[in-house]
Amino acid sequence: MGQEHIGHWQCAGCAVEFPPGPQPTGTCPICADERQYIPGGIQRWVRTEDLAAAGHQLTITSLEPGLNAIASPEIGIGQSSLLVETTAGNLLFDVPGLITGEIIDWLDSRGKLAAIVASHPHMYGVQQQYSQALGNAPILVAEKDAQWVQYSSAAVRTWSQPFEVLPGIRLMQLGGHFPGSTAAVWEAGADGRGVLLAGDAIFPVADGNATFLRSYPNRIPLSAAVVRRMAKDLEPVKFDRLYNNFAARIQVDAHRVVQFSAERYARWVSGEFDHLT
Numbered sequence: 001m002g003q004e005h006i007g008h009w010q011c012a013g014c015a016v017e018f019p020p021g022p023q024p025t026g027t028c029p030i031c032a033d034e035r036q037y038i039p040g041g042i043q044r045w046v047r048t049e050d051l052a053a054a055g056h057q058l059t060i061t062s063l064e065p066g067l068n069a070i071a072s073p074e075i076g077i078g079q080s081s082l083l084v085e086t087t088a089g090n091l092l093f094d095v096p097g098l099i100t101g102e103i104i105d106w107l108d109s110r111g112k113l114a115a116i117v118a119s120h121p122h123m124y125g126v127q128q129q130y131s132q133a134l135g136n137a138p139i140l141v142a143e144k145d146a147q148w149v150q151y152s153s154a155a156v157r158t159w160s161q162p163f164e165v166l167p168g169i170r171l172m173q174l175g176g177h178f179p180g181s182t183a184a185v186w187e188a189g190a191d192g193r194g195v196l197l198a199g200d201a202i203f204p205v206a207d208g209n210a211t212f213l214r215s216y217p218n219r220i221p222l223s224a225a226v227v228r229r230m231a232k233d234l235e236p237v238k239f240d241r242l243y244n245n246f247a248a249r250i251q252v253d254a255h256r257v258v259q260f261s262a263e264r265y266a267r268w269v270s271g272e273f274d275h276l277t
Helices: 048-053 101-109 127-133 143-148 224-234 254-269
Strands: 009-011 045-047 059-064 067-071 080-086 089-093 113-117 139-142 156-159 163-166 169-173 182-186 195-197 213-215 241-243
Touching: 009 048, 045 048, 089 163, 101 127, 113 127, 113 163, 127 139, 139 143, 143 156, 224 254, 241 254
Parallel strands: 089 113, 113 139, 139 156, 195 241
Antiparallel strands: 009 045, 059 067, 067 080, 080 089, 163 169, 169 182, 182 195
């Protein structure tokens, strides 16, 4: 892995990285925020290199042609990173809280990493260390969420307006869960019908629909106005399938499902159905 990884610190709760050097003091701002929590009420820190040394590994799952999930469920929040492969380069969307020599070798074998993007601060993982290990790939951070980056460098670049990060992959900020909550629209996904990588902004649920929350572990809702705004922003976007940051999916007709789910949610939180409660 190289000497540059020795001494990097991570919050044990969310696995987001902190700068190399002495062990951080105080609490992790990301976990102390109301959208997350400090497990057991006790702040714990872990060194990045100790996780791999302890035998933790990443799994790779093929989701569909050109899209793989990279996960280590026992580390931090246990998110799945999504690697989108294109002929112009690859996008690492959401970042694991674990880095190993094996995963870097595998990523190298898949082609050039063009950019690293996290859907929101809970998914920053060890993005700086992935960048350093993969040719200083740019880390694109939503401007509205930039204050949550705990370990920065020249590789971090902020953005605010929708744009194509690679040909056929467009980034947009949906807001909601975090002001800069980011989705990636992959035109070639789902056999050309389009895929939305939604992070935590839109979360598939048991009945095949979706929900929208400010905090998932603490069940803090969003307002009807915010959810309707998100749905309106997605109205002109073409996608038939949706993946969240745990590789859960809405397999088909995802655009219609999101619009229906947003309206269902908005009607409930606005009190329209209070007579049923």
